[in-house]
Amino acid sequence: MEFGTFETRLALGHVLAHSIKAEGVNFKKGRVLSKDDLAALDEAGIEQVAAASFDAEDVAEDRAAAALAEVIAGGNVTIGKAFTGRVNLFSSVAGVLVLDTERLERINRWHEAITIATLPPFDRVSPNQMLATIKIIPFAAPKVELEACLDIARDAPRLVRVSPFRSNEVRLIQTRVAATSSKMLDKTAQITANRLSEIDSYLASETRCGHRPDELEAEIRQASARGFDILLIAGASAITDRRDVLPKAIENAGGKVLHFGMPVDPGNLILLAELDGKPVLGLPGCARSPKLNGFDWVLQRLAAGLEVTPADIMGMGVGGLLMEIPTRPQPRGGNGSASAHKVAALVLAAGQSRRMGETNKLLIEIGGKPMVRRAIETVKKSKVDSIVVVTGHQTDEVQEALDGLDVDFVYNPDYASGLSTSLKAGLNRLDDDVAGIVVMLSDMPAVSSDVLDRLIDAFNPLEGRAIVVPTHQGKRGNPVLFGREFFKEMQGLQGDVGARHLIGLHDDRLVEIEFESPALLLDIDTPQALQAFRESSS
Secondary structure: OEEEEEEHHHOOOOEEOOOEEEOOEEEOOOOEOOHHHHHHHHHOOOOEEEEEEOOOOEEEHHHHHHHHHHHHEOOOEEEOOOEOOEEEEEEOOOEEEEEOHHHHHHHHHHOOOEEEEEOOOOOEEOOOOEEEEEEEOOOEEEHHHHHHHHHHHHOOOOOEEEEEOOOOEEEEEEEEOOOOOHHHHHHHHHHHHHHHHOOOOEEEEEEEEEOOHHHHHHHHHHHHHHOOOEEEEEOOOOOOOOOOHHHHHHHHOOOEEEEEOOOOEOOOOOEEEEEOOEEEEEOOHHHHOOOOOHHHHHHHHHHOOOOOOHHHHHOOOOOOEHHHOOOOOOOOOOOOOOOOOOEEEEEEEOOOOHHHOOOOHHHOEEOOEEHHHHHHHHHHOOOOOEEEEEEEOEHHHHHHHOOOOOOEEEEOOOHHHOHHHHHHHHHHHOOOOOOEEEEEEOOOOOOOHHHHHHHHHHOEHHHOEOEEEEEEOOEEOOOEEEEHHHHHHHHOOOOOOOOOHHHHHOHHHEEEEEOOOHHHHOOOOOHHHHHHHHHHHO
16 A cells, blocks of 8 residues: 555545545545546645555455454354444344454454454443444555454454353352341342343342351252252351351362452452352352442353353453442542542540540640640541541530641530430531541540551451451450441430440441550540550650
8 A cells, every 4th residue: 555645636546545625625534536536626726635545465444344354253243334444343142242362462463454442351241232343544454464364363263252141040048147137138139139130140049047067058959959050159257268168068068169269359259169060159248239349250251151260260350450440439539548438537526525524635735736636637647538527515626626627527516415416417417428437536646547547448348348446456446437338327326325336236247457556445534544645655
């Protein structure tokens, strides 16, 4: 192909490289110039045109793209019409996209004129969804290079195909402990049924048993006797080892554990097994949520009749950070947080500090700063997205002590009625997109921002970590991080109580983070405690 500037009178049959708009002429680039076109250009006074001229060794862009599409498109893939050197491929069914990535990459590396862009391999696709586009970059492709790419595509099965979803009979077993909420199990069953219906499968049964190997083994044997295409097992607590309850029960029932864990987040704690040649999945905690997670990637392949091997799972890590993609909460900016869940700090600073005597303990200076300011500055250094400070007793003095700090104040007129009123006042001020709150007490001056950051990093409701508690030598301390799912229960609190009792009610949603420092156990309520703290800090 020759490309350049040609005299208009010699450009018959050439392809226009740039659009031309003049009196009586409005030609788009890519137009093959005819005799009439040349006459119109001459009449408009255009003596030269930028164009491309083909020879016998060139294949015009549309013909080249169409030829490549014919040998690339496989099962359940339809081919669109060629236009401007482009041909699009579409799915004719709902299923999973299967690509020969190695050969596609060979073609893309072969010659710059020939390109193929696709969706990611194993993407879930819908009927009529575009899967790939073949684009010839210039106006023609060299014939010899096109033939080489066609040969690559012909070497083996088609490069782009769709494996359709099948109507799989799926059974779900859920284990439970004393603290397991029936409401949560019901919700998990419904979410699972919905997830399956979206991929043309169905939940044939859902059963429950104790979180014990013998009880689960009996349920697995029963499910096997009834028959299934896929068996799902959701444990009351996350699988932590190949010898844990779920894998042990599967093996005792005659199954085989193939792989534990995956480099996808959320979804790390998935278990891949088989029983009588049928797939069995031990579910990660995030499977209880309808949001996209690593479990979906495995389930969709199985539902489309594709084998999933340990190597397949281990290869999912690149692109496997699902918590930061647009289908989940947006990444936060500005504070360096790695969490995809928006966390606010709820700082309680409304109390009357009666045990301290006449002095409001929050206004006592420690290290040259009022205790409450020291607490807020610690929070400001952490990964929290926003700070709500609840005031009550001596509200003007407390706000003055925090002058210049970017916080959202809320006044609790019922502060004398107890801690619960301040907690509810703060909850009412939160933004709708807050996923969790760190309940921070103002009288714990030794707590560092690192404590808050580690709580936030551990927080992941989708993985079952909806309450995060710091501990020191086995003792639980403060602050505590609670997920949004508990806000309604907090709103129902009465009197001088906080939300700590929720920890015992929801230990299936709890994670404890051990710290070396005892600071998270130390609050300053009395003059004696204040004196002891000052002596230890000097």
